[in-house]
Amino acid sequence: MVSQLPTSWLRCAARSGSTELVSSSLLAQTRNLDLVIRHVLAGLGHGIHAGVERGAGVEFSEYRAYVPGDEWRRVDWKLLARADRYYVREAERDSHVAVWLVLDATASMAEPSRSIDGLDKLTYARTILACVGAMAQRQGDAFGLVVVSDGRIRVTPAARGPRQLHRVLAQLEQAVPAGRLPDAAALHSALHFARSPSLIVAASDFLDWPSPLSEALLRLRHMRHDVRALLLQTQAEVEADFANGAYRDPEQGEGQFGFDPSLQGVYAAARDAHFGVVKAQSRQHDMPLFAARIEQAPGDVLRGLLRQAGRR
């Protein structure tokens, strides 16, 4: 299986930043995704190779009106002289890779980090997906966003350019953790990128498996899309280190669960069994699954997520 990730993405992933500019604790302090992206990618994507996909291709396609952010060299000066308006030459692109960002914004994604105040899984997932979107925009690829939350699906269609990045960031910032996953039929109709090969990056806690989301991702994988899953966990979850007391499941309604140190083994066993199945099925379907703790620096996680392309 040949990866459809553009070569420039690999280069950027291979470039290991020596200093991490953004840590998770800083992530908890700001809501400004634009700022976070700039800092995360500063340690990661500096000197990204422009690639043949960027800019106009050889085959002319159409003219479109200039929007702020377009490159000046793509403006058609002869047409400017005739029409006294800025037009940009659009061309058939060499690369047809569309990047789809899938954000799980169900209630369980509100799980906070027990060591860093103000940081939760959704904030972290939002940051990683925003960085992937920003990289796609720098590469000149089309990218879109799918947010699943409270039984509903919100799709931002794939497009290119800086405006698309702002649209996607706005949608990411609006996502609120609520409810449960939508049903399989709804996800089936929303996630059908059959037309072109796509890169799909899905961020979730994958606590429901099999779930409509997992089935949709595996189905996309079978359709030869490059699907990669980011499994988000907290340090406390990994170490089974919770305060004693009663807990409830945010997605499964009634019922209480007690915790004390004697239950650490039971918890770890059940958790390992669940994620063992998740990892085994991902491997079986050739879908890379990258497990990350939200206390890790986002730059490291992003690098790890993208690097997996090289291994395949």
Next chain:
Amino acid sequence: MTSLWWWALPVLLLPIWWHRQRRRQEQATPLATARFLPKSAPRRLRAWRWVDVVLLLLRCLLLATLVAWLADPVIAWRGDTVLATGSDRDAIGWFRAREAEWKPDAKIVVTGPQAMAATQPRLRHQVELRTGTPPQEPVIRHVAVVGGHAAVWRAMFAAIDGPVRYVVDAAPGPGSVTWQGPATLPQDAAAARALFESWQRLHYRPAPYVAPPQVLAADPSAPVEHQAGALRDQLLIALIALFALERGLAHVRKR
């Protein structure tokens, strides 16, 4: 208990239910991976803190006061009463407007002059009127006689005897009423009296007729006048005080 607002009293169950619900929720913290833990039976609720109990009582009391304020109740608390009135007071009318404040078996005695009502008042309580004859104070009225036969008319005014006396002034002044008799004198006493009485009706208000002493029997079917706002102010003050206390305590509990 006549107002429909009293049916709103079951809202008192609301704070009780809310307190119960809140304590149950306070116990369990949301945890995404709770499903990997064994289910536990909900533990017995912890002991109430005193502030919880007081807060619950305050909230119930607040709602009850609010309902009472809306229902506008009247409490029957007055017993047997003697009402002493001046000459211009309508004690029966005053009593009827506040009748709900008296206990059902209370007896009322009204002393002093009491204007006679056009119809016999219907009251739920037995009311005894002890209206002795009022102390007669002589009333002096000033008259100025103009026109013909002045001497005759002066003599007539001087002859009038009784509680009202007339003083004939030499000339019309601000405090005197003018008497102008007809050109020809009346032929008999009846005509003169008619003339004098019509002049009196024209210039002076009629003297009130004092009700004779009597006992007005209690009429259980008498309509009760709705008395608005008897306890409104007190209830409003209580409402504000309770609200302030409730907010203060809620703040204390949060800290």
